[in-house]
Amino acid sequence: MTILPSLSPAPSHRETLYSYLARLASAWRTTAPELTYDMGAPFKRFLEHDDAAFEVLADWAKLDSETIEELLSWTGIRAGNVRMKFRGELYTSRALRNPVMRGCPVCLREDVIDADSPASSNMVMRGHWQMREANLCVKHGHPLVRLWEAATPRARFEMGARLREIEADILSGAFDQPTRNPSAYDLWLDQRLEDGSDDTWLKDHSVFAVTTLCRFLGEVLPSECVNDNAQGSGAIHAAGFTVIVNGKTAIRAALDQIVSRAAGSFYEPPMIFGNLYSRLKREYIGEESFDPFRDILRECIFANWPVAAGEDILGEALQSRRLHSLRTAAMETGIGAKSLIQNYSNDFSFLRDVV
Numbered sequence: 001m002t003i004l005p006s007l008s009p010a011p012s013h014r015e016t017l018y019s020y021l022a023r024l025a026s027a028w029r030t031t032a033p034e035l036t037y038d039m040g041a042p043f044k045r046f047l048e049h050d051d052a053a054f055e056v057l058a059d060w061a062k063l064d065s066e067t068i069e070e071l072l073s074w075t076g077i078r079a080g081n082v083r084m085k086f087r088g089e090l091y092t093s094r095a096l097r098n099p100v101m102r103g104c105p106v107c108l109r110e111d112v113i114d115a116d117s118p119a120s121s122n123m124v125m126r127g128h129w130q131m132r133e134a135n136l137c138v139k140h141g142h143p144l145v146r147l148w149e150a151a152t153p154r155a156r157f158e159m160g161a162r163l164r165e166i167e168a169d170i171l172s173g174a175f176d177q178p179t180r181n182p183s184a185y186d187l188w189l190d191q192r193l194e195d196g197s198d199d200t201w202l203k204d205h206s207v208f209a210v211t212t213l214c215r216f217l218g219e220v221l222p223s224e225c226v227n228d229n230a231q232g233s234g235a236i237h238a239a240g241f242t243v244i245v246n247g248k249t250a251i252r253a254a255l256d257q258i259v260s261r262a263a264g265s266f267y268e269p270p271m272i273f274g275n276l277y278s279r280l281k282r283e284y285i286g287e288e289s290f291d292p293f294r295d296i297l298r299e300c301i302f303a304n305w306p307v308a309a310g311e312d313i314l315g316e317a318l319q320s321r322r323l324h325s326l327r328t329a330a331m332e333t334g335i336g337a338k339s340l341i342q343n344y345s346n347d348f349s350f351l352r353d354v355v
Helices: 017-027 032-039 043-047 051-061 065-073 105-111 153-157 159-172 184-195 207-220 233-244 248-260 269-273 275-281 288-304 326-333 337-343
Strands: 083-086 089-092 100-103 145-149
Touching (some): 017 032, 017 065, 043 051, 043 153, 105 159, 184 207
């Protein structure tokens, strides 16, 4: 005889909707798609973020409005065109949705301690693991690792099935990697996601903008600045955060340092600043949360390159030129470069020889 539960399990801390559906289905000895169909809200409707489906789940599992809201906040819910609301803030969808599902294998093993049912049915997928800019489980100091990859949302978010496929590897430690101490970036991000608290200069800036810019800036900082004991992107985010958390003056100083160390005075901003320039110019040009940082980068460029009046730099243009190179000065005055050198040999304050 099949014994069914008298009570549905409660959502765990930071659990996502799809993780909870998998555990709820396991308690009822079925799969998430079959359970949601029986509920009267097919799995596809949950994937489409149908509010009516969420109400059906709340009624079926006896979840109050506060609990369902918390569950959805760690899941990330569609909020307009290519936007999602996650932990009370807006993100682009790609910042939260990826074919690769990551997690902390130590957390997943802890979930099944003393469990008297199949291990995978007790494992909880946490919402912060899906963030593109998250790198580490702060609780265990373990890097977030690739657990599975699935191109279609249905396969990706049918978590009970995916966890059963890798249960043995999780329990055996096959996913384990060397641990490290959390960086200031890891701790800041974990706390902001937990309750929104932030006593730094970044408290008025969105998590999405800050975490993205930590990566972009970390990618172009001098190698000696990337000295965290983290590996790969963990070290990059940590290095970028060390600068950004100290505010506008520190950010501008770091940008000027990058310019001064550029290998060759002929280099242009796209080459020197990489993604920090190109992504702020294109992909995130309409994102207001990036504007304060875009302004700092733009001012750095105006101060270090002979930008012509009217030339658009990251969405804005100078009304009048601030700097000249010998070439631009010769072109605008009609005086040859050699003559300029002879006539202004004692004062080149109006020149900036970067081209």
